[in-house]
Amino acid sequence: MQTINVILSGGVGSRLWPLSRKSQPKQYLPIFEGETLFQNTVRRNSEFCDQAMVVGNCDNFELSRKDLIAAGIADYVEIIEACPRNTAAAIAFAAFAAQPDDILFVTPSDHLIESGQAYQLAVGRAIQLAKEGCIVTFGLKPTKPETGFGYIEANGEEVKGFREKPNLETAEAFLKSGNFFWNSGMFCFKSGVYLEELKAFEPEVYAKSKTAFESAKAGKLDFELSMQIPSISVDYAVMEKTRKIRVVPSEFAWSDMGSFESIYEHFKKQGHAVDSKGNMVIGTSLHTEFLGLKNTLLIQTADAILVLKKENAQDVKKVFERLEKEKPELVG
Numbered sequence: 078m079q080t081i082n083v084i085l086s087g088g089v090g091s092r093l094w095p096l097s098r099k100s101q102p103k104q105y106l107p108i109f110e111g112e113t114l115f116q117n118t119v120r121r122n123s124e125f126c127d128q129a130m131v132v133g134n135c136d137n138f139e140l141s142r143k144d145l146i147a148a149g150i151a152d153y154v155e156i157i158e159a160c161p162r163n164t165a166a167a168i169a170f171a172a173f174a175a176q177p178d179d180i181l182f183v184t185p186s187d188h189l190i191e192s193g194q195a196y197q198l199a200v201g202r203a204i205q206l207a208k209e210g211c212i213v214t215f216g217l218k219p220t221k222p223e224t225g226f227g228y229i230e231a232n233g234e235e236v237k238g239f240r241e242k243p244n245l246e247t248a249e250a251f252l253k254s255g256n257f258f259w260n261s262g263m264f265c266f267k268s269g270v271y272l273e274e275l276k277a278f279e280p281e282v283y284a285k286s287k288t289a290f291e292s293a294k295a296g297k298l299d300f301e302l303s304m305q306i307p308s309i310s311v312d313y314a315v316m317e318k319t320r321k322i323r324v325v326p327s328e329f330a331w332s333d334m335g336s337f338e339s340i341y342e343h344f345k346k347q348g349h350a351v352d353s354k355g356n357m358v359i360g361t362s363l364h365t366e367f368l369g370l371k372n373t374l375l376i377q378t379a380d381a382i383l384v385l386k387k388e389n390a391q392d393v394k395k396v397f398e399r400l401e402k403e404k405p406e407l408v409g
Contacts, residue, residue, distance in 0.1 A: 078178045082126035083171040086133040086186035091397035092336045095381035099409050104187035105140045114187045116148045121192045125200050130154040132167045159300035165314035166306045169286040177269030180207045184263050191330035199327040203265035206323050213265040216258025216324040217331050222248035227260040236322045279314045282307050336390035
């Protein structure tokens, strides 16, 4: 039995355009004290895991390899997806590549996590529950009424229900109640247990993923076979249906770095310059003045400038999607 860190690295990070591009998604940006989020993830989890297994895509696997070499990790398994088929299939590929009794500690590659005692305790407890045959998710104690995350309603380690991204009023009620946690997108379970549950609840995802995995050549999946796999998240496919679900309520510092609001807060804590009205400049040393604006970010790259109010950070994805159609060279 091994404990394997399954690192999901197929995301594009569209809410962090223009820093994040298809050719260099946010998990590979070396803007976190000179390291990438991908490298942070690999290093952080190496103390709990015997091996790293990276599930990436055909556009970014070379970036993963480069980061692994730079982080001094030579022993890893690589699964290269031909096209995005969501997290239920991505995790299935990892499970097929492992032994049934292996513990899979599944983590996104683009989260910023403080590795300390609280993290160690949470991961240790999750691995223990996984060894007992549970499907484990991590619930993070909310620090604010966040509307951009899904929530888990819990009673201790018992999951009472999953909730979609709430409006502000509902998020405030969740925070006040004390038994709602942010859904972190991190999981832990035995490989065989996950596959059994996936087969029971989403037999088509299971069967088509198995066919695609078994036909892979040198770790690369076939495009036509992959396109036949239904695209569904692990939350919908397994987490919300299984009776084996447990949650580990966790208090470690965590951010999904999913928007410029997260980037702003992190950079500010790191001492990045902010003017008296809360305005911040990223990516240029040109002297910049903000008049009549507050809590505004200016982000500059070689070919694009984005100016946004911090509270509009979630809308950057819409800009990315529009440019994908109108000026694809700016998102590539």
